[in-house]
Amino acid sequence: MPTVFLKTYGCQMNERDTEQVARQLFDRGYTRAASEKEADVILLNTCSVRDLAEQKALRKMSNLRVLRKAKPEVVLGFLGCMAQRRGDSLEKDMAGLDLVVGTQKFHRVADLVDQAREARLGGRPKFFAEVGEEEGSEKTIRDHTLAPKQVTAFVSVMQGCDMHCSFCIVPTTRGKERSRPIAEILTEVRSLVEQGVREVTLLGQIVNMYGRREIPIVEGKSAFVQLLEEMDRVEGLERIRFTSPHPRGMKADLVGCYGRLAKLCEHLHLPVQSGSDRILKRMGRGYTAAQYRKTIEEVRKVCPGVGLTTDIIVGYPGETEEDFMATRDLMEEVGFDNGFIFRYSPREGTRAVSEAGAEVPEATKEKWNTDLLEVLDRQAAASAKIRVGSLQQILVEGPSKTNASRLMGRTRQNRLVVFEGGPRHVGQLLTVRITESTGFTDYADPSILN
Numbered sequence: 001m002p003t004v005f006l007k008t009y010g011c012q013m014n015e016r017d018t019e020q021v022a023r024q025l026f027d028r029g030y031t032r033a034a035s036e037k038e039a040d041v042i043l044l045n046t047c048s049v050r051d052l053a054e055q056k057a058l059r060k061m062s063n064l065r066v067l068r069k070a071k072p073e074v075v076l077g078f079l080g081c082m083a084q085r086r087g088d089s090l091e092k093d094m095a096g097l098d099l100v101v102g103t104q105k106f107h108r109v110a111d112l113v114d115q116a117r118e119a120r121l122g123g124r125p126k127f128f129a130e131v132g133e134e135e136g137s138e139k140t141i142r143d144h145t146l147a148p149k150q151v152t153a154f155v156s157v158m159q160g161c162d163m164h165c166s167f168c169i170v171p172t173t174r175g176k177e178r179s180r181p182i183a184e185i186l187t188e189v190r191s192l193v194e195q196g197v198r199e200v201t202l203l204g205q206i207v208n209m210y211g212r213r214e215i216p217i218v219e220g221k222s223a224f225v226q227l228l229e230e231m232d233r234v235e236g237l238e239r240i241r242f243t244s245p246h247p248r249g250m251k252a253d254l255v256g257c258y259g260r261l262a263k264l265c266e267h268l269h270l271p272v273q274s275g276s277d278r279i280l281k282r283m284g285r286g287y288t289a290a291q292y293r294k295t296i297e298e299v300r301k302v303c304p305g306v307g308l309t310t311d312i313i314v315g316y317p318g319e320t321e322e323d324f325m326a327t328r329d330l331m332e333e334v335g336f337d338n339g340f341i342f343r344y345s346p347r348e349g350t351r352a353v354s355e356a357g358a359e360v361p362e363a364t365k366e367k368w369n370t371d372l373l374e375v376l377d378r379q380a381a382a383s384a385k386i387r388v389g390s391l392q393q394i395l396v397e398g399p400s401k402t403n404a405s406r407l408m409g410r411t412r413q414n415r416l417v418v419f420e421g422g423p424r425h426v427g428q429l430l431t432v433r434i435t436e437s438t439g440f441t442d443y444a445d446p447s448i449l450n
């Protein structure tokens, strides 16, 4: 039986797409290779958000070609965002590549892999590239490869983004916004629940704008709120999350869900990107820092203990110390549980690239990055102090990634909790007492497990 090795770079949507590709290949009889060396097919699902991510995947593929010495028939392919952005020019940059498959063609991977494999085995390797647009491709990410006792799953509800923030390559790599019908999503969720899944995270580039073109507002409720309400009614499903929303889509109907829908977890990852109105405007984000603060205030009003996380870019072209301080002030004021701080990296084909001459020196980006990470550390330590001694509900996902002899779960606020439990606890909702915390990971006392 042929074996396949899949590696994913980038975000949760990429993870989800890889899972779909794996499902197709397993259905054709492929099995998962234990390592790259043993694989008959190696596919890298790539990310384009930063140049660094592209370079990593390119370097990796370049090294993988060495495997051909021992195994000339191994099939090598790039999938996803970089494949979409660079298209068949990748073949010129990387001789010996068999496949390049873009973000709207994941459902074609198994066919193309078979063809590429046949060509290699026949001693006449051929290059295949599919990077066109395809109507309805958003509906093709719907199958799963659940591990035994897997209790959490991602469900892709929309693809693409029409927001065109000045720094972002996603509208190029992922195409126009397209959403799946509510009924199809519910069928997928119900099937996951039947297989033991208890928590579902809805995925989309701007997930809270789901269906805004396809599904009409009903009684003041957006398509996304209608979807959340339906999900809340799915029997056996315990928890709902979503990522990533756009601040512009955080309208009253959605904010109100936090106080109203029992299964919606008390966690919001809301990318702010900057606390400076001047920079937000140039980024084309469509909100001000005051509007962002107001949204947070409203969410906290209906959901006082909500866990908040964000994304921030430092060193956007033309960003001054004053702009940076506005971001820092916003962070201090909001008090995020965690955040991803990115140093601005220019992406060819985005509007921000034309801001030549306004680049922020790398050393300044580094300094600002460190500064914001220190704010996050300090805030995490302060909130950890309050949590120690408290009771928290966790959904136990499986062994801890850093110490397989322990188990890990997440609170409804999406905080990681590690504890010493047994296999029988996996998949359960437990109430545990927090005994210690590093700020970003909490530890629970096993003696009071219920």
Ligand code: SF4
Binding pocket: 161, 162, 163, 164, 165, 168, 169, 170, 171, 205, 206, 246
């Ligand atoms: S909303 Fe998000 S995905 Fe869309 S362009 Fe802006 S940053 Fe990129």
